[in-house]
Amino acid sequence: MTQTQTRNEPKRIPKEVKEVLNSYFKKIEKKLPNKLESLYLFGSVSIGAYREGLSDIDFYGVTKEKLTQSDVEKLKEIHHEMRKEHAKPSLDGMYLTREDLESENNRNCSCPYFNKGKLQSYRPFHRNWIDAYQLQTYGIVVYGLPIETYNLSVDWTELKSNLVENINGYWLNWVRNCERFPSLQYIGLYMSGNMIEWGVLGVTRLYYSLREKDITSKAGAGEYALQTVPEEFHQIIREALRIRNGNKFSRYGSMRKRRNDALNYMKYIIRECNNL
Numbered sequence: 023m024t025q026t027q028t029r030n031e032p033k034r035i036p037k038e039v040k041e042v043l044n045s046y047f048k049k050i051e052k053k054l055p056n057k058l059e060s061l062y063l064f065g066s067v068s069i070g071a072y073r074e075g076l077s078d079i080d081f082y083g084v085t086k087e088k089l090t091q092s093d094v095e096k097l098k099e100i101h102h103e104m105r106k107e108h109a110k111p112s113l114d115g116m117y118l119t120r121e122d123l124e125s126e127n128n129r130n131c132s133c134p135y136f137n138k139g140k141l142q143s144y145r146p147f148h149r150n151w152i153d154a155y156q157l158q159t160y161g162i163v164v165y166g167l168p169i170e171t172y173n174l175s176v177d178w179t180e181l182k183s184n185l186v187e188n189i190n191g192y193w194l195n196w197v198r199n200c201e202r203f204p205s206l207q208y209i210g211l212y213m214s215g216n217m218i219e220w221g222v223l224g225v226t227r228l229y230y231s232l233r234e235k236d237i238t239s240k241a242g243a244g245e246y247a248l249q250t251v252p253e254e255f256h257q258i259i260r261e262a263l264r265i266r267n268g269n270k271f272s273r274y275g276s277m278r279k280r281r282n283d284a285l286n287y288m289k290y291i292i293r294e295c296n297n298l
Contacts, residue, residue, distance in 0.1 A: 036074065049104070062162060062163055063080065067162065068080075069239055079114065081115035083116070097117065114137045115136060159237075223241075223244055244259050
């Protein structure tokens with residue numbers, strides 16, 4: 023089960039990711055034998071942006087049949103044990119069937135989603151969402167059938183609409199919460215470099231996808247923005263990249279200016295995404 027297969031060109035799976043997967047497959051073979059049809063990696067591992075100690079392992083597990091409640095309980099045990107044995111990197115993903123993957127009516131399926139060792143929710147698989155595109159285009163076959171076996175055609179018109187919806191929903195509300203006093207987000211954007219990075223590079227990844235009809239890493243999106251947005255925003259982009267890369271020396275002497283620059287940049291990117 024642990025032999026790695028890849029699409030198109032070989033993709034290197036980091037050693038610590040392989041160790042987690044080896045442990046996972048041993049548990050699956052013991053507790054849920056013959057249930058798993060395929061397992062695919064997407065996310066940072068698949069696009070060569072995995073960072074030791076920071077990145078998670080994003081996966082889709084395709085099961086041969088719909089999971090029963092008993093099956094889900096065993097998966098809870100497996101992921102709980104995985105979390106205890108491997109706090110990092112976290113094995114995060116969704117279990118679904120071929121029918122779920124190929125369904126046109128994405129909102130009708132309900133698939134168990136695990137994150138940080140726990141069953142977090144049941145959620146639908148969205149064919150026209152960026153994760154599905156990433157799976158189709160960059161996914162790594164760890165076990166089972168080639169990804170091309172499944173009909174995963176993506177409608178970029180609908181995908182674009184979903185990305186814009188995310189910009190005008192989650193991200194616009196995030197910005198508004200950071201502007202609203204008093205709120206934890208308002209204070210956090212002053213004090214937390216991680217919030218600066220999350221916001222600045224988070225919207226920038228969507229900006230890249232909408233312009234290029236593709237995906238990239240947060241760092242890749244930041245470098246792209248330095249080539250495509252006005253120079254007035256370059257300092258905050260470089261600051262976000264500095265935080266992402268673990269450099270301790272800030273480009274700002276004023277946390278107020280950094281916060282304001284981050285908010286102004288994010289509002290600019292939100293407007294640009296709506297105009298694309």
